């Protein structure tokens with residue numbers, strides 16, 4: 001079953017006040033709207049990009065620490081197509097590697113580790129990877145977001161590896177677009 005961006009937003013809004021804090025909900029809206037802007041500039045399906053951004057962290061509705069797996073299981077149980085379920089798994093990991101993430105090396109959950117190694121990331125998944133690293137509750141530079149994460153979650157043995165891959169991902173989109181991706185978001189200047 002497909003999921004519209006309208007229903008995805010409803011799913012998010014229903015959760016306001018139901019979890020330890022609402023920050024992730026406004027972050028998810030920022031990720032979805034930024035993803036739609038990028039998709040539109042690349043002549044992709046902007047509503048699909050928006051939906052995937054809105055739901056990427058939906059597992060936080062159930063459990064913050066295990067939101068990746070919880071989100072995947074929740075959307076599966078609700079009967080949504082693989083691409084919607086998969087975004088919950090892929091959004092935090094770059095370079096097909098669960099170790100390439102913010103906040104330290106995660107515990108080994110074999111299903112997740114194997115999924116990430118074997119999965120061929122779609123362009124939409126790469127857009128969400130990047131937008132997750134460009135959005136607090138508003139769109140900002142990679143540097144701002146990475147520092148925001150480091151201040152909250154610390155610096156770990158994989159932090160430099162993750163930052164390097166994050167820069168590669170931005171460069172990938174700069175090249176696809178033929179200009180700096182920040183040009184799509186003039187509001188970044190006001191958000192600094």
Ligand SMILES: [Fe+2]
Pocket residue numbers: 027031056057132
């Ligand atoms: Fe996120």
